[in-house]
Amino acid sequence: MKYNDVSSGRIRKAPENFLSREGIKTVFAEGKNGRRDFIRSAFAAAAAGVAAPTLLAQSNPVPKEGGDPNILNLPEHATGLGQGVSPEGSYGKPSKFETNVQRRQSPGLTQTTQASVSFSPLQSLFGIVTPSGLHFERHHQGWWDIDPSKHRFMVNGMVKSAKVFTMDEIMRLPSVSRFHFIECGANTATEWGNVAVPTAQYTHGMISCSEFTGVPLITLLEMAGADLKNGKFVLAEGGEGSSMTRTIPMSLITSGEVIVAYGQNGEMLRPENGYPLRLVVPGVQGVSWVKYLRRVEVGDKPYAAKDEAIHYIDMMPDGMLRQYTNIQECKSVVTTPSGGQVLLDKGFYNITGLAWSGRGKVKKVDVSVDGGRNWRQARLETPVLSKALTRFNLDWVWDGKPAIIQSRATDDTGYVQPTYKLLRAVRGTRSIYHNNAIQSWLVQENGEVKNVQLS
C-alpha cells in the first residue's frame, strides 16, 4: 500500500487541529461499517462547520488547487506583528491549545478533596520530566503554602545535639540536583481485581519525575552528630495538620540518596508538592517523601506510623498484612497509544511510554503488539538514570487490525516486570498497593484504544 493511496482511505495528518469531535465520531461509525473511503468526505463535512479558510486544509493530500492553503495563504502570524514580551510579574503558561492537558481526579475515589488524589496526564507528556504544574498530588490532610521564612527543620533523637535549621541555612549548604521518579504506592491500585478506569492518566498517573535539588539528609544528620551505628531508622515528620510521619530506611540515607529538597525542576517546590521543604526518598513510594518536612528523628526501632500500620500495608491472600513495603518495583506503561485515545488511521506510529524501577536503572523495555505472544526491544532514550523515569520508543506500523499493546521493563537487578497472572499468584487481588503488572491496551479496528486485562 502506497503512502498516498487515497482510495485506501489513508489520510495524512494535517498541520492543524482539524478534526471536530463529530467528525471523528462519524469516521469511526463509518469505519466500523467498513466504509473507510468515507473518511475524506467526513472530514470535509466536519470542516464545513469550522472557519471557511481551513476548509481545504482537510482535503489532504494535495488539494486540486495545487497546495495546502495553510502553506499557500500566509497566516496572520506570518504577516503581522506578534505580541510583546510577557508583562511584568507574569509566569509563563502553556499554549491555549493545550488546555486538555491537566491533572484530574478520579470520580468517586475519595469523599474529600483534602484527602485525595489528582492524577498526572501521562498520555500527553513527553520525555521524562513532569512539568511541575502537572505533577500528581496526594494529600492526606490538605495542602498549604507555607512562608519559608517561618519554616524550620529539626534533627533530634539519637544525635549528639538536636539541631534546628532555617530555610536560609539549609539553602546555604552544598546541594545536589538529581532526577527521580516519585510514585504513589497505590498507583494502579484500581486495577488489582479488574479493569476499573479508562486511561493511562487514571491507571498510572500517580507517578511523576522531576529534578530535585537539596541537601543530602546524611549531611544534616552528621551535623547533629547522629549515631549512625545504633540509629537504624529515621522518622520523617511533616509540618502540616496531620504532621504526617514515615519510617525512612537508614541504608538509603547513609548511601547519600535521600535528599532534603527545596528545588523542583529549576524552581522551588510547588506548594502542592511540599513547599518549602520535602524529603526525596528515591525508589521508595511517595508517601515517604514527606512534605512540609519539619523534623527527622534518629531511632533504633521503626515507628509504625499511621501510613505504615493502617494504610500503605499490603494485604496478602492469607489475610497477613505486609508492613514497611517501601520499594516501587520495576514497572512500565505505554502512554501512546493508550486507553481512551483514538488513532487517526492505520500506518506508522511511534509507540512510546515510560519505564522505571525503585531498585536502580531500567535495563531494557520490550513491547508487544499481540498481547504478549511476541516482543520487540524498544529504544531507551537518554538519559537513563537510576530511580528515574526512562522514556522508551518503538516503531510500529498499524495494519488496522485489533492489536493488544503491552510493555515489559527489566531493571539492572535483572528483575522483569510481571504479568497480572504472576503477580496475583503471590499477592492475590486485595493488596491495594504496589501493582506493577504489565498493562494491556487494546487497539480496536475503529482506532479506539481500550484498557483491558488478559486471561
Place this chain on the structure above:
Amino acid sequence: MSSFRNAVIAGAMVAVASIAMAQTASKYTGVGRDATSKEVAAWDIDVRPDFKGLPPGSGSVAKGQDVWEAKCAHCHGVFGDSGEFFSPLVGGTTANDVKTGRVAKLTDSTVGRTTFMKVASLSTVWDYINRAMPWTQPKSLTTEEVYAVTAFLLNLSNVVPDNYTLSDKNMADVQARMPNRNGMTTQHAMWPGNEFNGTKVPDAKNVACMKDCATEPKVASFLPDFARNAHGNLADQNRTVGPQRGADTSAPEGKAPAAGAAAAGVPVMVAQATKAPEVAKPAATAAPGGADTKAVMALLAKHSCVACHGIDKKIVGPAFTDIAKKQAGKVDYLAGKIKSGGSGVWGGIPMPAQALSEADAKTIAVWIAAGAGK
C-alpha cells in the same frame, strides 16, 4: 586487665569519632544551631510501638464517648463505623480475634477492612489521634482526651470493657489484646535495607521471553459500556494535536452524531473537561405524607440513625427500604428493635440499643412499617 585495655581503646575510639563529628559539623560554620529542650518538646510528639514518647496520663471510655460525640462522630459515625467520609474505624473484630491476635475476617474478601481489623500497634492509634485529629483542628485534644478517645474506640472494638480507663500504665496490657497484633509481617523484599531481615527475592519471577511466549490472549476484563463516560469525556482529556485524539465518550461508541451535530463543528480544543461525573441518583419522588416524612427525616438525623442506615442503601446497617420490605406492618416489633438494638437479622454487626423516647421510636417504626418512603 583486658577489660581495662578495652576500655582505653573504646575511649580512644569515641574520642576519634567525636573529633570526626566535630570536624564535620564545623565544616559548615554558622549553619544550624542546637535546638532548645523547649523546642524539641514542642515538636517531638511521636509515640513508638514500644510506647517510647508516650506522655503520662489517662482517659476513660465514658469520657471518650463524650469527646467522640462532640468532635469525632460527624465524620466517623457515632460508633466509629461510618464509611461516609473515611474508611470505617471500627467493626469486623471478634472476641476470638482478641485471643488469637489475628482478625479472621481479613481473609473474607466480601468484608471491608476497618482500622481496628488491620492495625497491630496500639501506639499508632494514640499517636495519630494526638497529632492529626480532629480533621479540622489537629492537635487540639488534651492528653486526657486522646487517651479517652483511644479507650472509646478500643471499647467499641470489644478490646476493653465499658468501665475501662486507659493510661500510660496499662497501654502495654491493652497492646497484648489488639485484635490484629499478630497480623503483620516484614518478610518481603520491599524494604531497601536489612533492618527487618526480610528476603531479597522479589515475589514475581517473570522472564523476558521474546518469541511465541503466551497462548493466544483472551481479553478477560474491560470497562462496561455504561462506564464509558464515568471519567468525563476523554476527548477533552487528550491533546488535540498528534497521532491520536481522545475518544468521544459522551456518546456511545461508534454512534454517528445526530443530524446537524456535525455542523456545529465545535473544535475539541476549546472544550473543557470540568464536568462533574454523573452519579446515579434515585429519582426524587413526592413524599407521601409530606410533613410527616419530613418529621421522620428530622428524627433520623437527630438520633444519628442515618450514620448507619441509608434510606435506600446499605451503609453499616441495612437500608430502611430493605427493612420495610422484610418487616412490613410490624410497627411494635420495629419500635422495640430500635430501642433495644440487636444483631443477627441483617448480619453480625450489632446495632447498639438507642436512647430515644418511645414516641420517637414509634414514629420512626410507623414510617418504616409503611414502606420507608421519601
